[in-house]
Amino acid sequence: MTARRLLLLGPPGAGKGTQAIRLANQLGIPQISTGDMLRAAVAAGSEIGKTAQAHMDAGELVPDHVVIGVAEERLGQSDATDGFILDGFPRTRAQAEALDGLLPKLGCKLECCIALTVDPEELVARLLKRAEIEGRADDNEKAIRTRMAVYEEKTEPLIDHYRAKSILALVDGLGEVDEVAVRITAALG
Ligand code: AMP
Numbered sequence: 001m002t003a004r005r006l007l008l009l010g011p012p013g014a015g016k017g018t019q020a021i022r023l024a025n026q027l028g029i030p031q032i033s034t035g036d037m038l039r040a041a042v043a044a045g046s047e048i049g050k051t052a053q054a055h056m057d058a059g060e061l062v063p064d065h066v067v068i069g070v071a072e073e074r075l076g077q078s079d080a081t082d083g084f085i086l087d088g089f090p091r092t093r094a095q096a097e098a099l100d101g102l103l104p105k106l107g108c109k110l111e112c113c114i115a116l117t118v119d120p121e122e123l124v125a126r127l128l129k130r131a132e133i134e135g136r137a138d139d140n141e142k143a144i145r146t147r148m149a150v151y152e153e154k155t156e157p158l159i160d161h162y163r164a165k166s167i168l169a170l171v172d173g174l175g176e177v178d179e180v181a182v183r184i185t186a187a188l189g
Contacts, residue, residue, distance in 0.1 A: 005084060
């Protein structure tokens, strides 16, 4: 049976969000993106949004306790009981450990971590292009370089965390959206 409790890991600009949405639709499970939830909090002007905004605009991580709270609340909602795809969470060791502690309480465990691999220079080019199209505040070149450095320092080590649990699938993220989607489906096979 295909795994239904998934995590998509990958550097900024690797196409995580796009692939997460496709996979969520394909499997009939919710995509849980902490980035989307934080952007909604910023737009709503909530306390969480106020805390998050400066970090996000600078391309830095929002503090662990804030993001862990947001993710825990979302994972506890009823539509996540039959599966979910985490997109952009966890991003630090503390977040991964919080998730390891939370899922057994919800009566489940992570079944697969798909890690997208893409050459960093290719990613910076992609992000700059997205900046032109979408005008995201965190898509200026300085913030992009910060996000890439933060990924390498804080998030990339999580690949080993999931390798050690024997649930890691490395997927080449270079190429057209459809090609990458086929590789992901094959990896879940
Ligand atoms: P994303 O849309 O996933 O690229 O997230 C956009 C921004 O939201 C990131 O650059 C961070 O500032 C913040 N963010 C999203 N998810 C997390 C997380 N798990 N931990 C810390 N910050 C996060």
